[in-house]
Amino acid sequence: MSTENTSSPSDKGPTGFITDGQNTLVVEDGHIYKDGQAVGFLFEDGYIKNNNQPLGKQNKLSLIENISPWQFRGIDCQGLEIVLPDEHPGPSGKLEYNAKIYNVINGRVVTEDHKYVGQITDSGEIFVRDKNGEGGKVKVEGTTLLNFTFEGISSTGANCQHQFRRPLYKIDRTYIDNEIIRYFDxxxxxNNLQKKYVLxxxxxWSSCGLLQIVRKSEGDASLGNVKHGVTGVTRVRTGKVSLDKEEFEREVNYYKQHGxxxxxxxxxxxYLEVRLNLVLAHEFGHQVDFVLTSAVQEQVAELYEKKRKSCDKLHPLPDENESPxxxxxxxxxxxxxxxxxxAKSSAYEYWAESLAAFSIKTTRDHLREFDPVMYDILTNLVLAPTKVLSRVFHENITSLQASLKLGGEFLTGGL
Ligand SMILES: [Zn+2]
Incomplete structure (x- = not known):
């Protein structure tokens, strides 16, 4: 599993200029130069490691705030703007965001290894440094906030505490599990085997925020007495997913035995048929269909037509046999x-089966091999959702993904 860092690696500092009111010092990848000579190292969180004048010879860390009137302006290695100290300083203390612990220095949310990942204001507003946001930061609020606690002192020196708890959230479970549990009515x-299958x-889809977006837009899922296929064949918008109970039980057992x-x-x-045992992800795929741009829907329909024609030509069935x-x-x-x-039965089933396959590492690897274009569309769905989702979802998914990265829940399984 890998997480996408919201910030640059700590061994590479920011690039820009330090002014002390009179002189200008050049900063390149963290290295501070005065008159062409290296005089120290600036981390993006505002700590300076001094190895020469004018900071003294000892190799210790000082905060830029304490080297008045120094000010740094520049960019980090992702190209995000950094101003140190910040023009609007915030509180200092500890932030626990979705059980991840961060230090907060004058409003800067930073990691132990000097990554500058976000900001918190005296009033408890949280921003994540993120290239997808306006001005390089994304505000996290409302439904995109994860549980957090802040304790410290405000910029004016007063006691400062903030806390947020997600409604209907089981505290002993991760965001990923919580969202799936909310989705699956x-x-x-x-039983335990079925729970494991669902999770x-x-x-x-939960870890990248899409499940939450789709649940709120299209509805949740539950077991019932409906035969599979009702939702997808005609692309009638049904909202909720209803899974046939017997079919679900059969799928779970297939999954356990065969993967x-x-x-x-x-x-x-x-003659043989390749079968996926991923009915829940498949039905979720039909819901996702409705949040895509029409351009992506058309691209999928074209891909499908091409494949179907080629399939009929290269893999015809024996005379008088027919199968969708x-x-x-x-x-x-x-x-x-x-x-x-x-997946051959219609463009909608093609989409739903491809999304289902993408859900699990083994079948995702197969999809990359058999259908690289579809694989790329689905990769965008996770890693660059604003490229494929309708405009109306962009702000929400951007904010939610920034929040999930800050909270360490954005796991992409090596995508
Ligand atoms: Zn279907």
Whole structure:
């Protein structure tokens, strides 16, 4: 698993200029130069390691605030603007954000290893440094905030405490699990194997914030008495996902025995079908369809048409046999068109099956191999959602992803 850093690595400092009222010092990747001579190192969190004049010879850390009237202006290695000290200083103390501990120095939210990741104001507003935000920062508020506690003193020296708790949030569970539990109505009534299945197959979508966005826009999921296929075939917007209880139980058992994908015989002799055991992610995929831009929807429809035509030509079935799925002889499996047989049945099922496959590392690797264009669209959905989601969701997903990065929940499984 990897997390995308919200800030630059600590061994590379910012680039810009320090002014002390009279002189200008050049700063390059943290190294401070005066008259061409290296005189110290500036970390992006405002600490300066001095190794020469004018700071004294000892190799200790000083805060830029304490070297008055020094001021730094420049950018970090991601190109985000940095002004040190900040023009509007905030409080100092400790911030616990989604159980991650940060130091706060005059409003700067920083890590032990000198990364400058965000800001907090005296009144408790939280910003994350993020290239997707206006002016290089994103405000985190309302539904995009994770649980946090701040304790310290304000910029004016008064006691300063702030706390936020997400409503309906189980404190002993991560954000990722909490969101999945909110999404799956009736989660608590599932058996352990079913719970594990739900949490495992939906973790990626929860960790990148998309599950929360889609739940609020389209609805949640629950078990019922509906046969699969009702939601997707015609692209009728149904809101909630209703999973057939028996089918769900069968899928969970398949998943346990065979993993996310299996190859099953069909009633035509010698023919096989590739099958995904990811029904919940599949149905979620149908919901996601409705939050995409029409450009992406059209791109998916075109991809599908191309594949279907090629499939009919290269992998025809024996005479008088028909199937909406891609059925293959054993030796054709490795040259198949669709990630699963069912993906051939319509452009909507193609999208839902591809998204389902993307949910789990093993099948995601297959998708990259069989359908690299679709793989790229789905990668954008996680890592650059504003490229594929309708405009109306951009502000929310940007803020939520910034918050999830600050809270250490944005796990992309090595994407
Ligand atoms: Zn479907």
């Amino acid at each position: 009736g989660f608590d009534a599932l 495992e197959t939906m973790a990626l 996310a994908m299996m190859i099953v015989p069909k009633n035509i002799v010698d 799925s891609e059925l293959l002889m054993r030796q054709q499996i490795e040259k198949r068109h669709f990630i699963s047989g069912y």
